[in-house]
Amino acid sequence: MSAGLEVVLRAERLSKSFGGLKAVQNVSFTHYAGEILAVIGPNGAGKTTLLNLLSGVYRPSSGRLELLGQDITHAPMERRCHAGLGRAFQVVRPFPEMTVLENVTVGALFGMPGTRLPEARERAYDLLERTGLADQADRAAHELTLLQDKRMEVARALATHPRVLLLDEVMAGLRPGEAAEAVELVRSVRDGGISVLFIEHIMPVVRDLADRVVVMDGGEVIATGSYREVTAHPQVVTAYLGTEEGLGA
Incomplete structure (x- = not known):
């Protein structure tokens, strides 16, 4: 994905703290129209907190969020929904x-x-x-x-x-055949003109489904790129216990 494509969702230095815990720190990314964007990371990386910031469950401690060019940083959940942001829960x-x-x-x-x-x-x-x-x-x-x-x-x-659909580990608990059906469903959603951002821990699903991948660890983004690019990134390999097997490569 490159310049010239419509940006549907843009996060700029989003942060969220709970007391002394910095759950999300300075997270920035751009989501393009027609793109399936995955957010991955080990347990405790801040993925679900980020999704809650995007959907309006939490308000950020700092940073900015735009949906279709509209500032929704502090907008309530219903306004985000009416502006074109949908979410399916795990x-x-x-x-x-x-x-x-x-x-x-x-x-x-x-x-x-x-x-x-x-x-x-x-x-x-x-x-x-x-x-x-x-x-x-x-x-x-x-x-x-x-x-x-x-x-x-x-x-x-x-x-x-929605113009943008957030999916929170919708493959969780599914058998392999069921997960394959769910992958095809997500593809059909994108083919219907809806951009998709999803959190997932099943790496073969990410490999097969995502156009681009955002990798988080410790509340921060440590890599962004294609599946092949991010799984070859030294910081990502370290975050996933230092093995290619841990990444499902």
Whole structure:
């Protein structure tokens, strides 16, 4: 990715401290339109804190964040959502007694204020078809398998009309075949015109899916580039216990 492409998300020296703990320190990166960008790092690297800063769960101690050229550094979560930022969480928390269709309809109603219920339901059903869940539309959410849960979480996030979608370890807990299906789902999201930023610890998934990779350690960015570039970076090798096997190379 290079100059001339549209920047959809830009972080400039984002930092977050919790008392004396510096969880994220001076993190800067640029996310381009149509790009699948991975954020990786060992446990405690600050990845989830960064995602919470991007989505508005936390406010930064310092730094700046732009979405589609708009300053959202201190914007609440709902404003970020309405401006085009969606998020799917690692731990899915649906409305368990509501149907799958109703859960995704809630996302459509929240993401586009003023949307009428019939329109929201139509969008929700379209997204269930897109994510392979149309045949589960009338089932209660608590009856879904883990893979179906993950698909519903992505559908709920897509229902908010994002331009940028944040994914928090959506492959966690999936079997290899299920993870392969999830990879294809993420690719289809990007192919539909939505830029994707994802956190992941399964390195073969990162290798196969990411256009570029941001590597964090100790709350800081230590490398940015293609998968091949970052996995050859000496600091990255050290962060992953000093072995190529640790990187899943």
